[in-house]
Amino acid sequence: MKIRSMTATFGKLDHARLELGDGLNLIYAPNEGGKSTWAAFWKAMLYGIDTRDRDKKGYLADKNRYQPWSGAPMEGTMDLEWQGRDITLRRGPKGSAPFGAFSAVYTGTEEAVPGLTAANCGELLTGVGREVFERSAFIGSGGDLAVTAAPELERRIAALVSSGEEDVSYSQTEGRLREWLNRRKVNRSVGLIPRLEGELREVDQALEQLEELSGRIALLEGERTALSARRDLLAAERATHRRLAQRELDRRFAQAREELEAARSQLATLEGETAKYGPLPDKDLLKKAQGELQYLKVLDEELRQGEAARKEAEEVYVQAQIAAQDDRFPGMTWEEGVQAVQKALSDYNTGLATARVKGMASKLFPALGLLFALIAGVVGGVREGQLLSYPLYAGGFIFLLTLMAGFVNHTGRRAWEDRCAKLLERYRVQSPQELEELAQDYRRRCQAAEEAARQVRTIRGTLSDRQARRDNSRTDLLDFVHTFSPQVTDLFGCSAALSRGLNLDHELSLARERVEERRRRLDDLEAQGGGLPEPVGEAEPPARTPEETERALAETERRLAQTDQDLNQALGQRKAVGDPAALAARREELAAQLDRRQEEYRALAVALEALKEANAQLQQRFSPELNRLSGQYLARLTGQRYQSVALNRELEGAAARIEDVSPRNALFLSRGTADQLYLSVRLAVCGLCLPEKPPILLDDALAAFDDRRMVLALELLKELAREQQVLLFTCQRREGAALEGTSAVTRLEL
The missing domain is CATH 1.10.287 (Helix Hairpins)
Structure with a gap:
């Protein structure tokens, strides 16, 4: 398989495109240039993104870490050559799942590639699953070259042992045996054996529970009989209390009827007294008239005070008129006097x-x-030369x-x-200033006289108004009182008539309210069942009060209901527990099953121990072919300083020089040598376990190599690139300088 180009909207990449060539591709980019993002994109296009992964402290899930910075959907396209055909892979969003949509078509057409799906894409193209790919052809992502164990990788390496085939690894066999063992018993509470033991305990407990329930049912039936008898006795006692209560209610009804008749008689008497003096006005009008009477008293007091104020104001007015007279301003107002003084000052x-x-x-x-x-x-x-001259x-x-x-x-x-x-x-003054002061003094005296005159007029007007209001109010009040007391002639008689009217009205209101209250009380007693008493025989009052009887009866009924409920529950529980004979048979069956499962558990424990012993023996010959090829690669990478590599089943590596008695664990090596050891292991795994020869991707994998070993590593990669494509990402210029002038190397810069 060879990659032709990749186009990505992934993390910082926004519709970025990477064109690759055959053999070794050297791709330079500075830090934050997108190298690790391209590497992660390559893996995501093969195996997709695990949407179940979650963020943790110090760790971001890929679905969040590589969300496009531009805000666009996460998507990408990859053109590659596979099995002699050019195909195009596409991944994009599906709903909220990043890279959930997948398609694989032959390049230039929309014909789907048969059998290539989102689930098996990576395994078909590379020949291995994600676990093996991440530990082999995907090298140095994040700067870590160490190789960790995985069941699939262990199985493939184990297949390299002498037979050349192995379908099941030790870890899978050990896991299967432990699964069977755990299925029977994990701890005291999980597994078939604890479950059988629990069921056996439940059957024993059910048998014990049946015995307890039978005794409890007998006790509850006896208690129910006693409570039923007590309930009947209390019910009879309550009936006696109700007969006595009815007799008392009838007595109160007769008394209420007599009180209603007395209240009606009193109301009739008051209404007759009211008719003797004529119809009374409304209570509000009477109260308003009382207010008018009080207002007349206030007006009389105000008139007395106003008359005194008038006399005082007239005296002040006379004094002010005397003070305002001045022979220097004869017959002048204060305005005329001021004008005369102003003219005199101007002439002066x-x-x-x-x-x-x-x-x-x-x-x-x-x-x-x-x-x-x-x-x-x-x-x-x-001029003339003499003193006396013209x-x-x-x-x-x-x-x-x-x-x-x-x-x-x-x-x-x-x-x-x-x-x-x-x-x-x-003006009898000595200076113009005194003349000005004289004019101002005259003006003040005249204004004081005018103010006194105005005050006298105001007080006289107020007194006249108050006098008129008093006379009108007195006339209106007498006219109102004459409507129900024509004999009244003065204010004292008005006060007495108003008080008598209000008192009579109040008594009438009370009498009407009393009649209404007695009538409602009689209706209420009648609604309660009261009536005229009938002769009945005397009944002996019970020892308990009605309230005590009701409480005792309610408590007895409550206890009886609770007892019935408990009895029904006990009967239901006994029925739910089951038949004693069936439970005994079930107990025997469970005991037999428990013995069989315990025997199986002991046999599995012996088998697991034997497997561990066999695995310890196989540790001595774990994948010699992988150790051999890893040693060859390490020798080339270190300039023959280290000649051999030893790996255990956990893929912890060790390296040995010619003069070393035993190999040194990777923890004792320098960072660069340890990276060279694990790079050798990864390249050996690629050569031995990846049948499809997918591209090898190295992300800053040579960062810890010195210049000499970096050159040796490049020589090895160029040799491997003859058979499969190699993508070397680097943030340094030294790899490019070392490959300067070398043919068959595609050089790219991001």
Whole structure:
């Protein structure tokens, strides 16, 4: 068989394709490049995926580990050559099962390959089952080359012993004998012998149970007879209590009838008294009228308090009017007074500013005239050469004019100052600030008088409203009371009439309720069976009370029912246990079977011991052919350093050099040498036990080899690749360098 190509959606692979050639295929990929995923895909295409496998601590089942990272369904296709024909294998999802769908067709057609199914695909193509394939042609997956034992592999290796054929391995024979032995007895509770012993014990227990049940049935029948007699006695006692209870019920019925007649008579009396004063209004109306009466009392109190408040408010108003009068604001409101003060302040400020201007002018004009006269005298003296000259006369004249202007402005300033002083004097203040404060004080006094007047008006209006409401309420109340008490003339009479009406209404309600309650009680007693008493003979009351009698009777009936139930169960159990004669015959039969099975058990134990002794002798000659071929391969891989290999039935390997007296167990070898030992074993198994010569897949199997032994391993693989396809996955460049220039090697890089 040879692989032509593989296309996979598997783990990290997403529609990835791998084209392979004949002979040795060197496939390079770095770590996480997909080498182990391609190897797992190759095995899954052959043998499928075990959907029963589950995740464990530190371990992922293949169905979860290789779910496509892209989220697509797990599927793949493989083209290969088998028995001289090209075929195409396909696997994909089936429901929730990964790789559950399978097809095998001849390439280029859809013609199914006869006999090739999902279950037998791997075994037909490789010639071996999954266990042997994983321990032979599937090398180094996960970095572990060690070989473990498996029944199928052991059987195939055992067939290499001198006869060349062996249908059953030691482990299978030993397993079959142990299965037969365990079928008879595994421990104290499992197997044919313990089951027979259990059945024998059950028969003995059934015989004992029959004897116990017979005695119990006799006791229960006697107890049932005694309880039946006690139940009849208590039933008669209960009947006596019921007759006495009926007599008491009739007495209470007669008493209730008399009380109903008395209640009806009292109600008639109250209704007659009510008719004497006229029909009473409804109770709610009476209560509402009482509320109105109380409200009138409240209104009277409020009117008294309001009159006092009115007098107080009028006094406050008079005082506020007196305080608001001011001769500086005769007949003015506070708004007019404030406006007059504002105008006076404006005139004052204007006059004061004018006085300042005129005062400055009275000083500035003479100074300017004097300065002009001096300048004119200097100019005249300079130009005419004498002090008295025409410019000096002109300057003097102008000085006289400015002096007169200054006097006029001085006089005007005094006049304006007098006018401002008169404005302040009119309001009897000393400054404009005092004038402003006077206006504000006048406004506050006037506003206080207005507020007092408003308060007086409000209180008077409230008093008028309360007076009107009181008069109206009093009239309405008297009109209401006159409907059932026309003689009432004042509020005191209204209060008495309302109280009398409410009390009478309350008594009428109580009387009606009393009549209704007595009537219901009489109806209830009648419903209980009460009636007029009839003469009956005297009955002696039992010693127990009715409750005690009922409890005793109920307990007796319960015990009687339980006894009947227990008796029926005991009779049923005796019937279910079976016939004593049949049980005795069954016991004899079981004892005979037990003796026979115990004899078989002893014979199987002797046979198993003999098989172990024979196997110990065969251990000395376990598969010499496998040891021989493994030794040849190991010698080539180690450069003739190790010459022989020894394997036991557990496939634990040991290697020996020429100078060694005995072989060394793999545990004493270096990692690289141990990998070379087990690689030799796997290659030998491929050559001896795989008749179909399937491709050999090595996943980083040479990682622990040094450079020299790596070259030797490549030489061996090239030689094997002449007969069967070899797929060597590696994450290192040294294998490619060692095979540089070598023909018949297909080099791929993922």
